[in-house]
Amino acid sequence: MKRHDPIPVTVLTGFLGSGKTTLLNRLLKDPQLTDTAVIVNEFGDVGIDHLLVEQSSDGVIELSDGCLCCTVRGELVDTLAELVDRLQTGRIERLRRIVIETTGLADPAPVLQAVMGHPVLVDSLRLDGVITTLDALNAIGTLDRHEEAVKQVAVADRIVLTKTDLAEDAPLDALRARIGALNPGAPLLDAQEAQTGYAALFDCGLYDPETKTADVQRWLRDEAIAAAHHHHHHHHDVNRHDARIRAFTLVHDGLVDRDAIAMFIDLLRSAHSERVLRMKGIVGLSDNPERPLVIHGVQGTFHPPARLPSWPDNDRRTRIVVITRDLGEDFVRDLFGAFAGQPAADRADRVALESNPLVVPGHRF
Template sequence: MSLAYDILPLTLVTGFLGSGKSTLLADVLQGDAARDTAVLVNEFGDVGLDHLLIGEVDARTVLLDNGCVCCSIRGELKDALATLFSQRARGDVPPFSRVVLETTGLATPAPIIATLLADPVIRSHYALNATITVVDAVNAHEQHARYPEWLAQVTAADRLLISKPDLVDELRLTELARMLTALNPAADVLIRGDAATAQGVDGHHGRALLDMLFASASSIDLIGRIGGAQRRAAVKGALAHRGEQASTIQSFCMQVDIPLDWQVFTLWFTMLLNRHGDKILRVKGLLCIADSDRPAVLHAVQHLVHPVLHLDAWPPAGEGPRRCSRLVFITEGLGRDAIEASYARFQHHLEEAVH
């Protein structure tokens, strides 16, 4: 994803209380790796402490207090981001090229994403790059059962980073990875300290973590993930592993083999979200549009749709799925059959109207 010179990529880091977000950022911000990174810390309560764990709050860091109420954080977040950009433009702070926003552990991502996507001032200066959710390996199962905020954070993520893997055995870690894959098959599941996050304490450690944070959620590797055989097998195994566990959360891939009429698709998708947005936790898709050689990337969280991006090209034959549209849905109380039937009915009614 290429951005205009004055539009900065912003990565949202979320995760439940005690999951290890601040520890992650403390590692990321070591040395020269994060010299051009600005950090905003949103904390819960009257006294902010996370910034003490991350490091001294300097001129490039804005500390947000009392951010657990969505309406409060939305106004405060807008002001903080606008102020930060103005300071950068005036030269009041050292130049930076990217921003990390750490949320409170009790925050649901949707209102924050809404601010980043919908506010015209914020959109003119920042683009949401990816959402990273840190998952506590020790307490994840209990938090899943007790707190809806945990589920909202997991299903909104582009990447799920399991923290504290050394405190659980290998079987429990594998079970957690399977559960996360079942809940959000559109996300990459990484383990803190494994090869994907460059375990180590040398100067390359912070850079590797920073690269993980700022890899675009809409990059070309999305083609290989959505609907890929390995992903489908992982989801199938994860769902089988859950067995008879009572849950209304479903994840599935909807495939459309013929090129989409863009106007028809967007009208259907808008109507779908207007009616069922509260049941559609996450959508991530790769679209084959009629009269276009460029695949389109679609992201949505509940009622919120990210700006659609167009990749430069489809991958060469044999390096990715064939050219068709694939949409990964994560829903609650809304199944594959209902969504696919909705699209089929919509297409049928349009054809009847034309004829």
């Protein structure tokens, strides 16, 4: 990796006992994960999990007491900044990737925000993806009882089902359907299958290191979300935690004004930041139709928007994938339509009444 290339960061999350460390142990034996720094989070007074990670101590950084979503967040930023500094000053010869393994109790959003929104780190790191593990034996009960587990699934780019070899009597079809309704855009993989390795789990971000281009289809997976939406429009038939989550795609055939898309994002961020779990998309802008805009946000934090040098394929539609919690799909669609110039009777009045936000300045597009 060239020194100036942003370092890809992968967040490995999953509820307690879901097999994160076992998966990490296996992945670290892959030659493609050479020169990877692994940050292992600990919860409690005594660190245990890091002893199970079969990696030399030089490659594993253990974060002390606390979980990544609370007391240790500042330490995470400091650790990432130190890694970047070591690379830039030559104290580390190569650093191809960073993997952050969170505690099972962690809300992954603050971890993603630390990578995407820190003013110094944002130029040196790029979020590659979120991998969430689910224990096939206990996943349904975990999702029923713990909202954190539901959120871990909802924001994932890849979901790995573990212990399927021990779950012969478990309702795996029902579990897969439930996961598909929660996050249809994330491929569901079986940890027992040989192909669930580096190629399936990593390099799932926007940037494709092999082709040196933006792989929008792999990143957005908006077609999978649209297909699932057709079959599972509003999943009210599942547990109440699940029913709070919605995943959908905003599609617009025309071009969008740069200021309009900025106002749309600022409106959601200022009024509903905690409800927008994740948003990522590619937008065709009217000021330069040949160079689309890429947006990526986690709750209230958005990565600085970037203009691609060109459209990566022949699909030039604006496509924005949105994952929300306790925020209606129709409201988001109406709000986007108002700013994108999509006609609808009294839409603007309804949007104004439902949001009533205080718009705050955001990134310039």
